[in-house]
Amino acid sequence: MIETTGLFPVPVRTPLSEARDVGPEEYVAQDAPDWCAACGHAGVLESLRQACASLGLASKDLLLVAGAGCAGRVPRFFYSYGLSGPAGRALPLAAGARLANPDLCVVALGGDAETLGPGAGHLLHAARSNVDITFILLDNMVQGLAGGLAGPTTMLGHATPSTPDGCVERPLDPASLALVAGATFVARVYAGDGDLAGALIARAIQHRGFSFVHALSPCPAFNAVNTHAWMKERAGVLEDAGQQPSLAAALALALDTEKLWQGVLYETLDVPTCEDADPTICRSGAAVRESLGLSPKEIEELKEELR
Ligand code: SF4
Numbered sequence: 001m002i003e004t005t006g007l008f009p010v011p012v013r014t015p016l017s018e019a020r021d022v023g024p025e026e027y028v029a030q031d032a033p034d035w036c037a038a039c040g041h042a043g044v045l046e047s048l049r050q051a052c053a054s055l056g057l058a059s060k061d062l063l064l065v066a067g068a069g070c071a072g073r074v075p076r077f078f079y080s081y082g083l084s085g086p087a088g089r090a091l092p093l094a095a096g097a098r099l100a101n102p103d104l105c106v107v108a109l110g111g112d113a114e115t116l117g118p119g120a121g122h123l124l125h126a127a128r129s130n131v132d133i134t135f136i137l138l139d140n141m142v143q144g145l146a147g148g149l150a151g152p153t154t155m156l157g158h159a160t161p162s163t164p165d166g167c168v169e170r171p172l173d174p175a176s177l178a179l180v181a182g183a184t185f186v187a188r189v190y191a192g193d194g195d196l197a198g199a200l201i202a203r204a205i206q207h208r209g210f211s212f213v214h215a216l217s218p219c220p221a222f223n224a225v226n227t228h229a230w231m232k233e234r235a236g237v238l239e240d241a242g243q244q245p246s247l248a249a250a251l252a253l254a255l256d257t258e259k260l261w262q263g264v265l266y267e268t269l270d271v272p273t274c275e276d277a278d279p280t281i282c283r284s285g286a287a288v289r290e291s292l293g294l295s296p297k298e299i300e301e302l303k304e305e306l307r
Pocket of ligand 1: 035036037039040070140145218222
């Protein structure tokens with residue numbers, strides 16, 4: 001079903017009760033992934049397809065938003081609405097789209113360097129606002145597209161082209177940052193454990209509020225330290241899907257230096273979403289459905305200008 005504001009068509013979300021049975025192939029785009037062999041991002045892409053298929057999400061109801069770099073290419077390979085913005089800016093674009101059209105299921109993605117570098121402030125504010133979107137941070141612990149330069153999650157002592165004598169800055173942990181910023185759902189997945197990652201991403205999408213997924217996604221081309229074998233060895237799976245009884249317990253797990261725990265570290269439904277709490281949005285409804293108050297002639301002129 002399509003509604004219109006006069007300027008452009010706005011799809012109306014298909015109720016989940018009417019969802020068709022779909023498989024992951026439903027979301028295969030015309031462009032095939034061109035990442036390097038064994039890149040973790042390909043695993044995350046497949047898990048995201050699995051997650052959307054398990055929820056029966058129609059492509060027209062789904063918007064993927066990414067930034068730049070290797071992670072920024074995910075929307076190109078996924079059949080849905082999608083866009084890639086500037087480095088680290090996926091979150092404000094995603095939040096804006098969701099607030100304008102609450103019918104959209106919005107999933108944003110970003111690499112570790114862009115998200116925790118130029119985009120760090122956006123992550124904190126998206127988490128504290130509890131806008132109802134999902135964010136997947138693809139963490140390969142270097143800057144892949146930049147030839148393996150050190151980034152915000154690079155391990156202490158890791159020698160890279162930009163830190164030939166070893167990285168001297170301590171790494172940030174994405175999951176604990178999201179937790180302290182107020183994310184109401186935080187999970188960690190490993191790209192090489194596709195079925196588990198798909199199930200956890202599906203839970204993140206279903207969560208009402210800001211859901212954060214820390215995806216361990218190796219870069220075989222430019223990170224010879226944090227390889228698939230390295231991540232596999234450390235990626236423990238939390239029992240009973242992992243959800244912790246308190247923020248403190250979740251933080252302790254996120255910061256465990258021995259294990260990279262996979263599972264839902266934390267979830268709470270006690271915080272209202274931005275959409276539910278904001279009086280302007282509550283009063284006015286979806287901005288995308290607001291009438292522009294323009295005559296047919298003015299609409300045609302505006303369309304022509306935007307073409
Ligand atoms: S450079 Fe690294 S992150 Fe980028 S596509 Fe190649 S393996 Fe993947």
